[in-house]
Amino acid sequence: MSIVTVQLGQCGNQIGREVFNAICSDVHGTHGLCSKKENESYHDACKERFFIEAESGVPVARAVLVDMEPKVISQTLSIAAKSGYWKYDDHSHFCQKQGSGNNWANGYTVHGPRHKEVIMNLVQKEAEKCDRLGGFFTIMSMAGGTGSGLGAFVTQCLRDAFPSSFILNHVIWPYGTGEVIVQNYNSVLTLSHLYQSSDALLVHENDVIHKICAQLMHMKQISFKDVNQVIAHQLGSVFQPTYTAEDGLHYSRNPLGDLMETLVPHPEFKMLGLRNIPQMPENSLAYSTFSWPGLIKHLRQMLIANAKMEEGIDWQVQPPRPGSSIPSSHSTNKLLHFNTSIANLVILRGKDTHSADLGSFRDPSLYTSWLNPQDAFGAWKTPRAFNKYEKSASLVSNSQFLLKPLDNVVRKAWNMFASKAYVHQYTKYGIEEEDFLDSFTALEQVISSYTIL
Amino acid sequence: MTQSVVVQVGQCGNQVGCRFWDLALREHAAVNKVTAPLPGFGFFFFFSRSAGDGPDIYKGKICSLKARALLIDMEEGVVNEILQGPLRDVFDSKQLITDVSGSGNNWAVGHKIYGCQYRENIVEKLRKTAEHCDCLQCFFIIHSMGGGTGSGLGTLILNLLEDEFPEVYRFVTAVYPSGEDDVITSPYNSVLAMKELNEHADCVLPIENESLFDIVNKIHQMVNSGKLGSTVKQNSLVTSSAGITKAIQEKPFDAMNNIVANLLLNLTSSARFEGSLNMDLNEISMNLVPFPRLHYLVSSLTPLYTLADVNVPSRRLDQMFSDAFSRDHQLIQADPKHSLYLACALLVRGNVQISDLRRNIERLKPSLHFVSWNQEGWKTGLCSVPPVGHSHSLLALANNTCVKPTFMELRDRFMRLYKKKAHLHHYLQVDGMEQSCFSEAVSSLSDLIEEYNELDATKGGPRTDPSRLKIAV
Numbered sequence: 001m002s003i004v005t006v007q008l009g010q011c012g013n014q015i016g017r018e019v020f021n022a023i024c025s026d027v028h029g030t031h032g033l034c035s036k037k038e039n040e041s042y043h044d045a046c047k048e049r050f051f052i053e054a055e056s057g058v059p060v061a062r063a064v065l066v067d068m069e070p071k072v073i074s075q076t077l078s079i080a081a082k083s084g085y086w087k088y089d090d091h092s093h094f095c096q097k098q099g100s101g102n103n104w105a106n107g108y109t110v111h112g113p114r115h116k117e118v119i120m121n122l123v124q125k126e127a128e129k130c131d132r133l134g135g136f137f138t139i140m141s142m143a144g145g146t147g148s149g150l151g152a153f154v155t156q157c158l159r160d161a162f163p164s165s166f167i168l169n170h171v172i173w174p175y176g177t178g179e180v181i182v183q184n185y186n187s188v189l190t191l192s193h194l195y196q197s198s199d200a201l202l203v204h205e206n207d208v209i210h211k212i213c214a215q216l217m218h219m220k221q222i223s224f225k226d227v228n229q230v231i232a233h234q235l236g237s238v239f240q241p242t243y244t245a246e247d248g249l250h251y252s253r254n255p256l257g258d259l260m261e262t263l264v265p266h267p268e269f270k271m272l273g274l275r276n277i278p279q280m281p282e283n284s285l286a287y288s289t290f291s292w293p294g295l296i297k298h299l300r301q302m303l304i305a306n307a308k309m310e311e312g313i314d315w316q317v318q319p320p321r322p323g324s325s326i327p328s329s330h331s332t333n334k335l336l337h338f339n340t341s342i343a344n345l346v347i348l349r350g351k352d353t354h355s356a357d358l359g360s361f362r363d364p365s366l367y368t369s370w371l372n373p374q375d376a377f378g379a380w381k382t383p384r385a386f387n388k389y390e391k392s393a394s395l396v397s398n399s400q401f402l403l404k405p406l407d408n409v410v411r412k413a414w415n416m417f418a419s420k421a422y423v424h425q426y427t428k429y430g431i432e433e434e435d436f437l438d439s440f441t442a443l444e445q446v447i448s449s450y451t452i453l
Numbered sequence: 454m455t456q457s458v459v460v461q462v463g464q465c466g467n468q469v470g471c472r473f474w475d476l477a478l479r480e481h482a483a484v485n486k487v488t489a490p491l492p493g494f495g496f497f498f499f500f501s502r503s504a505g506d507g508p509d510i511y512k513g514k515i516c517s518l519k520a521r522a523l524l525i526d527m528e529e530g531v532v533n534e535i536l537q538g539p540l541r542d543v544f545d546s547k548q549l550i551t552d553v554s555g556s557g558n559n560w561a562v563g564h565k566i567y568g569c570q571y572r573e574n575i576v577e578k579l580r581k582t583a584e585h586c587d588c589l590q591c592f593f594i595i596h597s598m599g600g601g602t603g604s605g606l607g608t609l610i611l612n613l614l615e616d617e618f619p620e621v622y623r624f625v626t627a628v629y630p631s632g633e634d635d636v637i638t639s640p641y642n643s644v645l646a647m648k649e650l651n652e653h654a655d656c657v658l659p660i661e662n663e664s665l666f667d668i669v670n671k672i673h674q675m676v677n678s679g680k681l682g683s684t685v686k687q688n689s690l691v692t693s694s695a696g697i698t699k700a701i702q703e704k705p706f707d708a709m710n711n712i713v714a715n716l717l718l719n720l721t722s723s724a725r726f727e728g729s730l731n732m733d734l735n736e737i738s739m740n741l742v743p744f745p746r747l748h749y750l751v752s753s754l755t756p757l758y759t760l761a762d763v764n765v766p767s768r769r770l771d772q773m774f775s776d777a778f779s780r781d782h783q784l785i786q787a788d789p790k791h792s793l794y795l796a797c798a799l800l801v802r803g804n805v806q807i808s809d810l811r812r813n814i815e816r817l818k819p820s821l822h823f824v825s826w827n828q829e830g831w832k833t834g835l836c837s838v839p840p841v842g843h844s845h846s847l848l849a850l851a852n853n854t855c856v857k858p859t860f861m862e863l864r865d866r867f868m869r870l871y872k873k874k875a876h877l878h879h880y881l882q883v884d885g886m887e888q889s890c891f892s893e894a895v896s897s898l899s900d901l902i903e904e905y906n907e908l909d910a911t912k913g914g915p916r917t918d919p920s921r922l923k924i925a926v
Contacts, residue, residue: 014729069455070454071727072731075727097454097455098455098588098590098735099731099733099735099736100735101733101735101736101738101739102739102740102832103735103739145736145739175811177811177815177818177831178814178829178830178832178833179730179831179832179833180736180832181740181741181796181831181832182739210807210808210811214808219808221808221809222806222807222808223806223807223808224729224807224835225729227807410921411918411921412828412829414918414919415825415826415918416826416827418826419826421743421744421795422739422743424744424745425739425742437922440922441922441924444921444922444923444924445924448924
């Protein structure tokens with residue numbers, strides 16, 4: 001099954017090209033560490049999922065590029081074509097001239113309806129090129145105007161036009177200390193709207209990835225390209241082909257469906273966080289060895305203690321003892337320390353994955369009480385190594401990972417809203433105070449639901 | 454690619470405008486070394502239809518390239534000089550409106566008399582310029598506040614733009630008179646113009662001559678101090694006139710006007726050139742104007758010059774950020790560090806990455822006071838192309854209560870004249886001017902000052918966070 005990627009806004013397009021780059025270089029890399037036959041199946045599965053074979057032999061990404069100003073898209077198209085390994089379809093993009101001015105309302109109420117037909121036509125064309133459509137993957141930031149506002153509108157349109165397809169929104173959480181002053185408003189409006197039409201939101205936080213670049217990759221001067229490459233690596237580690245069934249006979253044909261089935265048992269809980277280890281500078285890879293028990297142990301503790309990366313994990317945090325009742329007065333303590341999960345998905349790639357024991361992830365104390373741990377945990381494996389890492393482990397988690405960031409964004413937005421600052425910029429385009437209140441209410445509901453897990 | 458039109462009004466407006474076009478040409482010539490089509494050029498320039506066999510830029514002749522500009526002055530001297538100078542080919546006769554006698558430093562003459570007389574002409578010329586644009590985004594209006602034409606006719610044009618092109622942003626670069634201004638009626642003209650700016654501009658970048666003068670002096674000292682081992686690259690001076698027209702004679706205000714020209718170039722750099730985090734003009738307005746009337750932005754440009762040694766350690770990069778917040782780099786006499794920030798934008802050009810930006814924001818944040826509802830009120834932009842002669846540069850725009858003293862002084866100077874009714878008759882004898890115009894204008898200014906006062910007093914909001922919505926579980 002194929003996935004159609006929709007890249008929205010500057011961020012969406014910049015990340016999108018890194019993702020396709022990462023996938024392509026992984027597939028063409030020689031560090032598969034597995035049999036030729038295995039490599040070929042991997043290659044084929046990946047190709048079907050993300051690319052179309054063109055007459056020229058250069059694979060064409062299954063993607064639609066959307067932006068309200070032209071500079072980024074033209075840059076993206078040319079960088080992709082230069083690589084020689086892959087490219088975008090020359091007609092599969094849409095842009096305007098003016099941009100959205102970081103204004104969610106402009107993206108949602110003006111650009112959205114105005115360009116709906118053209119954009120959805122492009123999406124329809126890409127969907128028709130797939131033998132079997134596996135769903136949509138949209139990439140956007142929450143902070144700006146196009147990715148966020150137009151992105152929310154497009155997601156709604158996707159839901160209306162393809163009611164039975166899976167929609168996964170990849171959302172970039174901006175740096176806490178502003179990239180855009182009205183980013184909290186834009187974020188609140190985006191999240192509340194996406195929640196209605198999307199199946200799940202997979203989040204990457206700029207602050208976290210920045211830290212990974214600084215502390216794990218040892219980069220001195222970090223550019224957005226560096227940040228985007230780490231994000232692309234992490235996404236690739238989730239979406240490259242894997243075996244989902246225990247017997248591992250063929251690569252999964254329905255990655256988005258499998259993801260949703262494992263991770264989103266209840267529509268109230270759609271916030272997914274992503275962790276990937278190990279992460280290190282490329283020139284250190286040759287000198288490092290890892291063991292599955294070690295990686296799994298770290299990953300589990302990262303889950304429990306809500307650590308953002310494999311350094312600085314708090315090993316003191318432990319799950320509550322099973323059987324003991326948790327009175328409500330302890331629930332705030334629980335919030336601060338232990339990360340309760342609804343569902344988790346672990347993806348292992350590389351040497352000897354069959355020997356990896358994931359029993360510790362099936363511990364019922366990790367999970368909220370209303371789900372069986374058998375239903376709450378999924379594991380995907382493949383012996384084919386990913387992106388030069390001999391062993392690589394990823395965790396996609398529907399848990400309280402994003403509770404604190406979400407709470408922060410809502411708090412700051414509410415603070416600003418109380419003084420009515422900037423609201424006139426939104427009402428100018430038809431987003432009234434009531435719409436804001438609706439969004440706040442929706443998100444407070446989500447926060448409340450995640451808090452009482 | 455969007456387009457912008459520059460409307461330069463009055464002597465000051467046109468002198469600044471002239472420097473602007475010169476430096477804009479230099480910047481684009483330096484950036485675009487391959488043949489047409491030239492990206493980013495279209496923002497301020499277009500090729501006129503009478504073009505023979507295409508642009509001839511590389512042979513040193515700029516014959517068919519035209520500036521998207523309107524040059525307006527009620528006396529001929531300044532505009533004529535421009536038309537006889539090296540930039541004459543960049544302007545079309547259809548883009549000019551001049552008269553002979555000037556406005557006599559009288560806002561009413563500029564606004565009411567010439568406004569009436571030239572209204573249709575101006576609208577027609579604006580429409581013509583707009584026709585050359587397929588996506589007109591912004592008008593840049595440049596004028597002084599203290600005179601008659603720039604201030605009076607300039608603000609009338611602002612009104613016109615709002616009526617005729619309501620969707621297009623109006624950015625005003627206004628030069629405010631200093632205390633020792635030799636035009637006696639400048640406080641009247643300025644306050645009357647302020648009311649128009651309050652009501653009809655999207656964003657105003659106030660500039661004070663005193664600040665420009667201080668910066669020019671600072672640079673002279675640096676250049677002439679001849680510190681051992683440091684030679685300043687001449688074309689990197691923010692005051693440098695080394696535009697595309699090298700033979701130009703430097704005139705007294707040129708150095709100061711170059712600073713303002715550079716301000717406009719930096720402001721629009723992200724719209725014209727690529728970068729990893731674009732910041733367009735509509736984003737500036739969106740992020741820096743929390744309430745409609747509080748749209749006065751204090752600007753600062755760094756660095757003022759580049760030293761000839763090429764290696765720039767990161768310490769010097771950090772120094773650039775610190776300087777942007779220092780008192781002597783601001784383009785008005787104000788100290789934003791000791792007042793309250795409502796919002797702040799940093800537009801970085803050149804080889805600077807997001808980590809450098811973050812590091813400096815973290816470093817500088819503790820020493821700055823932000824309003825309570827905008828504690829992390831930073832808007833940032835990264836443009837890959839640096840200005841000519843620099844490897845990187847920074848433009849800081851602040852919506853800060855430090856503009857208040859400037860406005861208060863203006864009001865004081867106004868009141869000193871108004872109480873005695875000095876020179877009032879020159880204004881009242883103009884058809885359409887009444888005493889109420891004055892009282893309304895000063896009242897509008899007072900209201901503005903009051904809004905800033907309130908923000909200062911409460912530091913922008915209650916001490917504790919407002920309580921959140923409660924959800925029934």
